[in-house]
Amino acid sequence: MSVASYPYQLQPAKVRLEFVRLLPISLFVVAFGAAFGLAAIQKGLEPLQALLMSATVFAGASQFAAVDMWGAQVSVLPLIAVVFAINSRHLLMGASLYPMLKELPPRQRYGVLLLLTDANWAVSAQEYQSGRRNLEVILGGGLALWLAWMIGTLMGVYFGRLLQDPQSLGLDMVLGCFLLAMALGGKKSPRILVAWAVAAAAALAAYWYLPPHTHVVVGALAGGVVGLFWLEKKPV
Amino acid sequence: MTIETTTSGILLLIAIMTVVTLATRYGGVFAMSFVRISPRVESFINTMASSVLIAIVVPMAFDGDAGARAALLVTAVTMLVLRKPLPSIAAGIAAAAAVRYLF
Known part of the structure; x- marks a missing residue:
């Protein structure tokens, strides 16, 4: 190498x-x-x-x-x-x-x-x-x-x-x-704020309804999915 | 399967915990080495990164006592106003202590 x-x-x-x-x-x-x-x-x-x-x-x-x-x-x-x-x-x-x-x-x-x-x-x-x-x-x-x-x-x-x-x-x-x-x-852009809202909702749902200790990963992945479909606009 | 908590048993349990934890520290990075970092993947991991923080903190606020909520609220407000982490954290901790002392 x-x-x-x-x-x-x-x-x-x-x-x-x-x-x-x-x-x-x-x-x-x-x-x-x-x-x-x-x-x-x-x-x-x-x-x-x-x-x-x-x-x-x-x-x-x-x-x-x-x-x-x-x-x-x-x-x-x-x-x-x-x-x-x-x-x-x-x-x-x-x-x-x-x-x-x-x-x-x-x-x-x-x-x-x-x-x-x-x-x-x-x-x-x-x-x-x-x-x-x-x-x-x-x-x-x-x-x-x-x-x-x-x-x-x-x-x-x-x-x-x-x-x-x-x-x-x-x-x-x-x-x-x-x-x-x-x-x-x-950074706080609309994209990030939407991701956070989705992450928060998913984390809470997992916290209440899924097996213990899964909420961080579930919430983080849910927030990530927002980024997967909503790409940041590149500055022109 | 159970392990007796004798001296050697405890060492074995600690070794198991170490290996499992190490696998989590290494696993994500190792898996990513097989992924091509496209703009879409980059966007995914960037929003995921700050979502990790939210996913830790929000259930903490919902499930916590009044002190925990006060700590997070005061930290958030101070951070948004002053934009300095250390004073915000200190204010949050002081808020938790104060609320728990008073109520």
């Missing part, structure tokens, strides 16, 4: 910048990590096991759901189904970055994807809408988020009692508010 076929070069300085840029949101991720660590040891995981799970799975909602299913025994197929359903949004998130990712050499492409999660993806996807290409935030920002998730889990398993009730501080809403701010900061 020639170098020229992969024109995207990750810039180390920008990776560091994006690491710092996502530090504020990472502080909140520490709080979630602590809540997870506490939940994990209450369900009987050893501290090191909880840390290992956070390190290798690095997907908060699915980890909470998994330890919720914990007991003397764990049924494997339901565990796989729940983890896959909750994390299936990654499939769409990764696909949406493909136009940029295809310009990275495969090793870097799949390396960077190890750190793909909601917050850094939201930044990258939103900037891509405004014509900026930013995979550095997936790597640098992802590293900040991963470290925060680890530090949080560590705090939770050893001093979980410190943060008994993160909800009373509104901390459970950090990610929701972050993602909403990202969406509203992006």
